[in-house]
Amino acid sequence: MLKIDHLTKRYGETLAVNDLDFEVKPGVVTGFLGPNGSGKSTTMRVIIGLDRPTSGRATINGKTYDHFKAPLREVGALLDAKALDPSRSARNHLRALALANRIPMKRVDEVLEFVGVASVANKKVGGFSLGMSQRLGIAGALLGDPGILLFDEPVNGLDPEGIRWIRDFFRSLAKEGRTVFVSSHLMSEMAVSADQIIVIGRGKFITSGTVDDLTANATGTVFVRSADAPRLAQILSDAHGVVEPVNDNGLSVSGLTSDQVGDAAFAAGIPVHELTPQRASLEDVFMSLTADSLEYGHKSVDVAP
Amino acid sequence: MSDAPTLVDTTRSEFLKFRTVRASFIGVATFVFLTIGLAVLITLVIKANWSHRSITEKLAFDPVATSLVGVFFAQFAVGVMGARFITSEYASGAIRTTLAAVPRRVHLVLSKLIVLLVTFFVLSEIVVFAAFAIGQMIYRSGHLPTSSLSDSTVLRAVIMSGIYLTLLTLIGFGLGLILRTTSVTISVYVTLLLIVPIIVNFLPSNWQDHISQYLPSNLGASMLSPNLTARSLAWGSATLLLTLYTVILITGGTVLLTRRDA
Numbered sequence: 001m002l003k004i005d006h007l008t009k010r011y012g013e014t015l016a017v018n019d020l021d022f023e024v025k026p027g028v029v030t031g032f033l034g035p036n037g038s039g040k041s042t043t044m045r046v047i048i049g050l051d052r053p054t055s056g057r058a059t060i061n062g063k064t065y066d067h068f069k070a071p072l073r074e075v076g077a078l079l080d081a082k083a084l085d086p087s088r089s090a091r092n093h094l095r096a097l098a099l100a101n102r103i104p105m106k107r108v109d110e111v112l113e114f115v116g117v118a119s120v121a122n123k124k125v126g127g128f129s130l131g132m133s134q135r136l137g138i139a140g141a142l143l144g145d146p147g148i149l150l151f152d153e154p155v156n157g158l159d160p161e162g163i164r165w166i167r168d169f170f171r172s173l174a175k176e177g178r179t180v181f182v183s184s185h186l187m188s189e190m191a192v193s194a195d196q197i198i199v200i201g202r203g204k205f206i207t208s209g210t211v212d213d214l215t216a217n218a219t220g221t222v223f224v225r226s227a228d229a230p231r232l233a234q235i236l237s238d239a240h241g242v243v244e245p246v247n248d249n250g251l252s253v254s255g256l257t258s259d260q261v262g263d264a265a266f267a268a269g270i271p272v273h274e275l276t277p278q279r280a281s282l283e284d285v286f287m288s289l290t291a292d293s294l295e296y297g298h299k300s301v302d303v304a305p
Numbered sequence: 306m307s308d309a310p311t312l313v314d315t316t317r318s319e320f321l322k323f324r325t326v327r328a329s330f331i332g333v334a335t336f337v338f339l340t341i342g343l344a345v346l347i348t349l350v351i352k353a354n355w356s357h358r359s360i361t362e363k364l365a366f367d368p369v370a371t372s373l374v375g376v377f378f379a380q381f382a383v384g385v386m387g388a389r390f391i392t393s394e395y396a397s398g399a400i401r402t403t404l405a406a407v408p409r410r411v412h413l414v415l416s417k418l419i420v421l422l423v424t425f426f427v428l429s430e431i432v433v434f435a436a437f438a439i440g441q442m443i444y445r446s447g448h449l450p451t452s453s454l455s456d457s458t459v460l461r462a463v464i465m466s467g468i469y470l471t472l473l474t475l476i477g478f479g480l481g482l483i484l485r486t487t488s489v490t491i492s493v494y495v496t497l498l499l500i501v502p503i504i505v506n507f508l509p510s511n512w513q514d515h516i517s518q519y520l521p522s523n524l525g526a527s528m529l530s531p532n533l534t535a536r537s538l539a540w541g542s543a544t545l546l547l548t549l550y551t552v553i554l555i556t557g558g559t560v561l562l563t564r565r566d567a
Binding site: 011045048049050065066068069070071072077079080082083084085086087088089092093095096099100101102140 | 308309310314315317318319321322325326327328393394397398399400401402404405406407408409564566567
């Protein structure tokens with residue numbers, strides 16, 4: 001069980017993480033979602049003891065990371081795939097980690113084989129592509145057969161085949177009863193790879209739940225197309241809908257159901273050529289949730305409510 | 306999986322890291338070549354010019370110091386290696402992987418310290434004894450005065466020059482722990498050994514006398530010279546003081562490491 005307990009981390013003037021408080025449960029893939037600079041990496045760095053929290057703490061089965069003598073057997077983490085000595089071979093890199101945590105040497109070749117870099121195990125890691133480095137980083141995370149796994153933006157640098165592989169891999173890890181905590185700034189990635197999602201923005205907790213939970217609370221829009229769009233827009237506005245013209249006689253209506261839009265048009269005698277309810281995508285939800293907390297980017301993000 | 310890892314395991318890990326990068330071999334080769342190569346070069350030159358020397362020059366001839374002259378160049382090679390053992394990890398970001406595997410940071414420093422201490426003590430002693438032996442061989446072949454290890458002050462001088470190099474490796478490491486960047490660490494290290502003595506030379510002479518004997522380079526001179534000059538510390542005090550500098554730097558670096566974010 002991974003527990004983030006009122007965690008706050010400040011770097012000088014910057015408040016990177018602001019009173020985060022949540023738990024990550026075993027047996028499922030938990031997505032950690034937020035825009036760039038929202039504090040995901042900082043949280044992960046605190047979990048594995050690289051950064052010291054300003055207040056609060058992160059615990060693994062009740063203990064902070066620095067209490068583990070062989071931490072790689074408890075937590076496997078891939079935070080930065082390029083954070084290794086470029087002049088050392090992949091095998092020697094893993095052997096050094098294994099020695100420090102008393103992990104049997106045969107495990108090194110097992111994980112190299114598993115992630116598919118065994119053929120370049122004796123090559124210097126400096127020559128590895130980002131994708132290969134990611135795979136080596138995953139090998140390092142698996143080395144101690146840990147119950148908790150952390151991955152920071154793991155799909156970066158992977159090709160489509162690699163992305164599919166890693167999704168299946170996360171699922172299988174979770175199925176084995178492990179805690180799998182994966183960060184991403186890509187909603188679409190989380191929607192397909194995570195069971196549970198924790199959303200943060202500007203270091204603060206925003207919401208959490210399953211993908212369905214997150215989209216269920218958001219009302220969708222209705223797309224309607226009519227030859228007499230201006231008049232229909234007026235009528236729908238009068239019915240308390242929020243209407244946005246969309247190209248070619250189309251209107252995007254929020255605040256009304258498709259039934260209400262259809263009835264209103266019929267009552268006014270306006271012919272309707274198309275009437276489609278549009279379910280809010282996870283992407284829309286994410287955008288609306290984090291719109292206020294984007295560190296960069298333009299402020300007038302136009303999103304569905 | 307077996308029981309909890311100990312300092313032995315983390316030290317084995319650090320030793321593996323030390324010997325699995327080519328930079329270590331290049332560094333060690335440079336160190337060996339500088340110390341022994343310079344001994345050969347200098348002693349051969351002295352031998353070739355011996356007949357041109359005046360009587361007083363011949364009397365002042367020191368067969369021990371001249372054969373160990375490479376030590377003063379080798380001190381830069383070992384200092385850089387000591388520093389790089391930690392700063393290269395900051396440069397590549399590997400320090401984060403290292404600390405994730407060994408979160409007990411004092412353990413990490415101790416492990417690295419043991420690796421450097423053992424490796425460079427053994428290497429340094431081998432190198433200085435080799436340089437001394439080759440130097441004396443060359444002098445003997447030219448019928449120049451030679452020294453023998455059966456003379457206890459000579460034996461001490463040779464052993465001490467190895468210890469001097471070991472301590473300088475660790476001073477480089479301590480500075481690296483504190484400064485974290487390779488280039489900055491090497492600049493400070495070179496400044497300490499080369500530039501500070503020059504600056505001290507410009508101070509009023511009564512100041513000079515007080516300060517210069519405490520500089521690392523002069524402590525080294527005291528440690529490995531069998532014959533004491535007037536204004537220098539005895540070899541024992543010099544060794545203790547240089548060890549104290551080393552301990553202070555590494556302790557300071559360790560305290561910083563345990564407090565700073567990686």
